[in-house]
Amino acid sequence: MVLKVCAGIVLYNPEIALLKKNISALSPQVEKVLLYNNGSANFREIKTEFSRYDGVEIVDGKENRGIAFALNQILFWAEKNGFPWVLTMDQDSVCADNMIAEYSKYSNSNEVALISPYVLNNGKTTLSELKAMELPNVTEINDPVKCITSACLTNVKIAKKLGTFNEKLFIDCVDIDLNCRVLEAGYKILRINTTYLIQQMGVGKTIPLFEKLEKLTHIDIFRRAKSAAVYPDIRLYYHSRNSRYIRKKYKIHGKQTTAWFILLYYIYFSIFYPSDRNRFKMWKAMIKGFSDYKIPMLWEKS
Structure with a gap:
């Protein structure tokens, strides 16, 4: 065809x-x-x-x-x-x-x-x-x-x-x-x-610890964790806001949009992002995104 x-x-x-x-x-x-x-x-x-x-x-x-x-x-x-x-x-x-x-x-x-x-x-x-x-x-x-x-x-x-x-x-x-x-x-x-x-998702940062663990164990979670996509704070804001929208709107939305997964995901970012990233600003952006989901006008049809 x-x-x-x-x-x-x-x-x-x-x-x-x-x-x-x-x-x-x-x-x-x-x-x-x-x-x-x-x-x-x-x-x-x-x-x-x-x-x-x-x-x-x-x-x-x-x-x-x-x-x-x-x-x-x-x-x-x-x-x-x-x-x-x-x-x-x-x-x-x-x-x-x-x-x-x-x-x-x-x-x-x-x-x-x-x-x-x-x-x-x-x-x-x-x-x-x-x-x-x-x-x-x-x-x-x-x-x-x-x-x-x-x-x-x-x-x-x-x-x-x-x-x-x-x-x-x-x-x-x-x-x-x-x-x-x-x-x-x-x-x-x-x-x-x-x-x-x-x-290439974001600017990838290799995590040597997980890279070694993946080679030793071949466990899938270490493969997924061995490279962190580094996003700017504005992307973290939209991710936080929109993932909450997704899990509130749809019954089948995937495990990676659940509140617990997202929280662990952001903790992972906090630990493994480059040291020059301001963690306070990161979390401020993510919390604001989570909160802004509640603003009705964001979701009204134009």
Whole structure:
């Protein structure tokens, strides 16, 4: 089956060299690549560099209105240009060269809303380790946390039917929110284990203690903990606020959005973040996010 697919990348001050790798991996696999600029300070450089690329279109959003707004613009652009499927990508990710070919094997079902790859993030799992796992070719995802936006192939018709991305969230948990609605509506999310994404979440910091423990024991929790994604305080604010929104709104929201998991997650950050980070400001941002969930106007429809 030949899949008619476009790709969309949301840009916010991207590293040009890494974005080149991203686009080079994508372009041979899709018909069009849309670069949606979300208020980048280096937009002139982006435009100069990528305007000459065949099959690449650039849309300047002028200002940063949040990842959800940008993703919706990509979704609407895909629909307008006759693409039933759109691959959404982060600017700092690189996809495998067989991604769309593998996805196309599972895209002919009306029940499938989202298709994702196995994610190799922050060096927690290597490609050789993935191959050694001997996973089934496809896994049906029932935990909404397990499918991220980057390299997710989205059924445009279903996403629009379910209300598209929630722009009130701005950033963080935007993908989880849509995933929850997909699962509640009875549609399927698939993870294709025969392809992969190399993903950098935040600025990864290796934790030597957990790295050694993972090598000694091969216990999965140490693999997950051996690299911490280092986020700015504003991201911690949105994560705290939006994860609370998710667990209050949906019955099936995933273990990683529970209050206890989030608390332990933030304690982990407090211990292992770089020493120059101000812990007081970090916790102030997280507590404010938790509290701001209660503001009704944040969730009212525009």
